[in-house]
Amino acid sequence: MPVARERFGIDSLRLAPRLLGAVLVSEVGGERVAVRITEVEAYAGTDDPASHAFRGPTPRTAIMFGPPGFLYCYFTYGMHWCANVVCGRDGVASAVLLRAGEIVAGEAVAQSRRPAAKTARDLARGPARLASALALGRETDGADLCDPASAVWFESLPSRPAREICSGPRVGISVATDWPWRFWLPNEPSVSAFKPGGRKRVVTTGQTGQP
DNA sequence: AGGACGATTAACT
DNA sequence: GTTAATCGTCCTC
Numbered sequence: 001m002p003v004a005r006e007r008f009g010i011d012s013l014r015l016a017p018r019l020l021g022a023v024l025v026s027e028v029g030g031e032r033v034a035v036r037i038t039e040v041e042a043y044a045g046t047d048d049p050a051s052h053a054f055r056g057p058t059p060r061t062a063i064m065f066g067p068p069g070f071l072y073c074y075f076t077y078g079m080h081w082c083a084n085v086v087c088g089r090d091g092v093a094s095a096v097l098l099r100a101g102e103i104v105a106g107e108a109v110a111q112s113r114r115p116a117a118k119t120a121r122d123l124a125r126g127p128a129r130l131a132s133a134l135a136l137g138r139e140t141d142g143a144d145l146c147d148p149a150s151a152v153w154f155e156s157l158p159s160r161p162a163r164e165i166c167s168g169p170r171v172g173i174s175v176a177t178d179w180p181w182r183f184w185l186p187n188e189p190s191v192s193a194f195k196p197g198g199r200k201r202v203v204t205t206g207q208t209g210q211p
Numbered sequence: 212a213g214g215a216c217g218a219t220t221a222a223c224t
Numbered sequence: 225g226t227t228a229a230t231c232g233t234c235c236t237c
Binding site: 041043050051052074076077078079080082084097099116126127128129170171172173174 | 221
Binding site: 075 | 229230231232233234
């Protein structure tokens with residue numbers, strides 16, 4: 001059973017830490033793959049210069065301005081797809097980029113989709129790799145994560161953030177680089193290496209955000 | 212109509 | 225550490 005839509009109806013900064021440890025499942029082409037999310041980034045729509053939604057809705061970003069609980073997939077660098085969870089209330093373009101995870105089911109399928117992956121931890125280490133392992137792309141853009149018949153859904157979503165969470169600047173952006181809106185679980189092999197844009201690591205113990 | 216660039220990855224030196 | 229690959233999207237003319 002998918003997670004109820006109202007669970008996604010919160011701001012990206014509050015949803016992002018809760019997505020750490022969540023299990024996302026995709027069933028595309030009859031093949032099922034599940035991933036435990038270990039790294040995410042929050043994007044705040046029209047308030048966030050790094051967000052695709054910053055300059056208002058376009059055909060590509062329209063899904064982010066709608067109700068929560070949908071998948072926003074976008075194509076980048078001429079060859080890769082990345083996937084976001086649309087959150088926040090209807091009309092507010094809030095979303096969380098899924099940056100990395102650990103494959104917990106369908107590893108052989110994931111490996112067949114990611115032939116370049118040398119080890120299991122590389123299967124979903126990075127946003128485009130995660131999308132590729134789960135076959136998220138043009139076909140799943142706009143997928144309703146809360147529809148029981150959907151090809152993509154969350155099997156679990158922690159009601160509280162993990163006990164220990166790290167945060168730091170987001171990766172691969174050129175604006176708002178000092179906003180610590182990237183979140184990851186410590187000691188996870190699937191979390192991509194830190195890249196230019198920030199060297200600091202802020203360890204948060206205890207719970208993050210509001211209940 | 213044209214062009215710059217990107218929420219990246221893999222394969223190099 | 226560096227760089228090619230590759231094309232949809234969006235901005236400018």
